[in-house]
Amino acid sequence: MSETEQASQTTDEAKDLAADAARELLSRAGADSFDALVVLGSGWAGAVDTLGASDIEFDVTELPGFVTPAAKGHSSKVRSMWVGDKRVIVFMGRVHEYETHDPMRATHAVRTGLSAGARLAVLTGSAGSLRADFAPGLPVVVRDHINLTARSPLAGARFVDLSNAYSPRLREIIHDVDPSLAEGVYVSTVGPQLQTPAELALLRQAGADVVGRSIALETIAAVEMGAEVLGLAIITNDAVGSVLERFESDQALEIVRHRARRLGELLHRVLDRA
Numbered sequence: 001m002s003e004t005e006q007a008s009q010t011t012d013e014a015k016d017l018a019a020d021a022a023r024e025l026l027s028r029a030g031a032d033s034f035d036a037l038v039v040l041g042s043g044w045a046g047a048v049d050t051l052g053a054s055d056i057e058f059d060v061t062e063l064p065g066f067v068t069p070a071a072k073g074h075s076s077k078v079r080s081m082w083v084g085d086k087r088v089i090v091f092m093g094r095v096h097e098y099e100t101h102d103p104m105r106a107t108h109a110v111r112t113g114l115s116a117g118a119r120l121a122v123l124t125g126s127a128g129s130l131r132a133d134f135a136p137g138l139p140v141v142v143r144d145h146i147n148l149t150a151r152s153p154l155a156g157a158r159f160v161d162l163s164n165a166y167s168p169r170l171r172e173i174i175h176d177v178d179p180s181l182a183e184g185v186y187v188s189t190v191g192p193q194l195q196t197p198a199e200l201a202l203l204r205q206a207g208a209d210v211v212g213r214s215i216a217l218e219t220i221a222a223v224e225m226g227a228e229v230l231g232l233a234i235i236t237n238d239a240v241g242s243v244l245e246r247f248e249s250d251q252a253l254e255i256v257r258h259r260a261r262r263l264g265e266l267l268h269r270v271l272d273r274a
Contacts, residue, residue: 009104009155010155010156011153011154011155011156011158011224014104014107014108014111014153014155015111015115015225017064017065017108018065018108018111018112018114018115019115020064020065021063021064021065021066021108021112021115022112022113022115022116022117024062024063024064025063025078025089025112025116026116026117028056028058028062028063029055029056029080029089030056031080031087031116032117033087033116033117033118034080034087034088034089034113034116034117034118035086035087035088035117035118035119035120036083036086036087036088036089036118036119036120036121036122036271036274037088037089037090037091037109037110037113037114037116037118037120037121037122038051038088038089038090038091038121038122038124038267038271039091039094039109039110039121039122039123039124039218040074040075040090040091040092040093040094040124041073041074041094041123041124041125041126041212041214041215041233041234041256042071042072042073042074042125042126042236042252042253042256043073043126043236043252043253043254043255043256043257043260044073044092044124044125044126044234044256044260044263045073045074045075045077045092045093045260046257046260046261046264047124047260047261047263047264047267048079048081048090048092048264049260049261049264050261050262050264050265050268051081051083051088051090051264051265051267051268051271052081052082052083052084052088052268052271053081053082053083054079054080054081055079055080055081055082055087056079056080057077057078057079057080058077058078059076059077059078060076060077060078060091060093060109061076063078063112065105065108065112066095066108066109066112067095067100067105069093069094069095069096069099070095070099071093071094071096071099071192072253073093073126073253073256074092074093074094075092075093076092076093077092077093078090078091078092078109079092083268083271083272084271084272086271086272086274088118088271089113089116089118091109091113094106094109094214094218095108095109096191096192096213096214097149097151097190097213097217098190098191098192098213103149103151103152103153103217104153104155106153106214106217106218107153107217107218107220107221109218110123110218110221110222111221111225114222114225114226114227115225118227119226119227119228120170120227120228120230120271120274121218121219121222121227121228121229121230122229122230122232122267122270122271123142123214123215123218123219123222123229123230123231123232124231124232124233124234124263124267125212125213125214125215125231125232125233125234126212126233126234126235126236126252126253126255126256127140127186127210127211127212127233127234127235127236128194128210128211128212128235128236128237128238129209129210129235129237129238130187130200130203130204130208130209130210130211131184131209131210133182134182134184134209134210134235135235135238136235136236136237136238136252136255137234137235137255137258137259138182138234138235139181139182139232139233139234139235139259139263139266140181140182140183140184140186140209140210140232140233140234140235141166141171141174141175141181141182141183141184141230141231141232142166142183142184142185142186142215142230142231142232142233143166143171143183143184143185144165144166144185144186145165145166145185145186145187145188145215145216145219145231146185146186146187146188146203146206146207146208146216147188147216147217147220148187148188148189148190149188149189149190149216149217150190151190151217152217152220153217153218153220153221153224154220154221154224158224160220160223160224161223162219162220162223165219165220165223165229166219166229166230166231167228167229167230169228170228170229170230170270170274171183171230173270173273173274174230174232174266174270176273177266177269177270177273178266184208184209184210184233185207185208185209185210186208186209186210186211186212186215186216186231186233187203187206187208187210187211187212188212188213188214188215188216188217189211189212189213190213191213192213195211210233210235212233215231215233219231228274230270232263232266232267234255234256234259234263235255236252236253236255236256237251237252237255
C-alpha cells in the first residue's frame with residue numbers, strides 16, 4: 001500500500017492493514033497471541049534490557065504498513081519478550097504524526113499489537129515540563145491528555161468514550177509499584193517545532209502539565225479497540241525555561257538514556273502485576 005493510499009484510509013481499512021501485520025508478526029514470533037504491547041519513546045530503547053527476557057527481534061519495516069522512524073532516538077526494531085508469564089511485543093521506536101502527516105500510520109504499531117491479541121498498551125515518551133515541580137528526569141504517569149494535533153486516527157462516525165482513556169487500574173498498579181511517581185495531563189502537539197512563550201502560557205492555562213508530540217493519537221486508537229492504556233512520560237526539559245535558553249535535543253535524549261534501564265525495571269514490575 002502506498003503512502004497516499006494509507007493516508008486516505010478509513011478506520012476499518014487501517015485495522016485490516018494492522019491485522020495483516022499482526023499475522024506476520026505472530027508468525028515471525030512463533031506466537032499464538034500477545035498479552036501486552038509497549039511503544040518506546042525517544043531515548044527509551046535501552047529499557048528493553050531490563051524489561052524482560054528477549055525472544056526474537058527484527059526490523060519493523062519487515063511487517064506490512066510500517067516505515068522507519070525518522071526522529072532521533074527512535075529505533076526501527078521490534079522485539080518479542082517475556083515479562084513473567086506475559087508475552088509482550090515491544091516497538092522500540094515510533095513514527096510521529098509530524099513525520100508523515102498521517103494519523104493512521106502514526107498509530108499503526110498500536111493497532112498491530114492489539115490485532116495480535118494484546119489487551120494492554122503501555123505508551124511511553126519524553127516531554128517538556130510545564131510545572132516548576134516537574135524537573136528533568138522525572139517520570140510522569142499520564143492521567144489524561146489534551147489532543148492539540150487537530151487530527152484523529154478514527155475516520156468516520158465513530159464515537160469513542162475517552163473519559164477513562166488512561167486505565168485507573170493500571171495507574172493504581174504503577175503507583176503501588178512506585179508511590180513516588182507524579183501524575184499529570186499530557187498535551188500532544190504536532191511539532192516538530194517547540195512552542196512559543198505565548199503557546200506555553202496557553203497550555204498551562206488549559207491545565208496541561210507536560211507537553212510532547214506523541215501518545216494521544218495512539219491512546220485514541222487503543223481505546224477504540226478496547227485496550228487498557230498506561231501512559232508514562234519522562235521529563236527531558238523545562239519547557240517554560242527552554243524559551244529562555246536554547247533547547248538541546250542531544251541533552252534531552254541523554255537524560256532518557258541515562259534512566260532507560262531503571263524505566264525498564266519499572267515497566268517490568270507493572271506488567272508482571274497487570
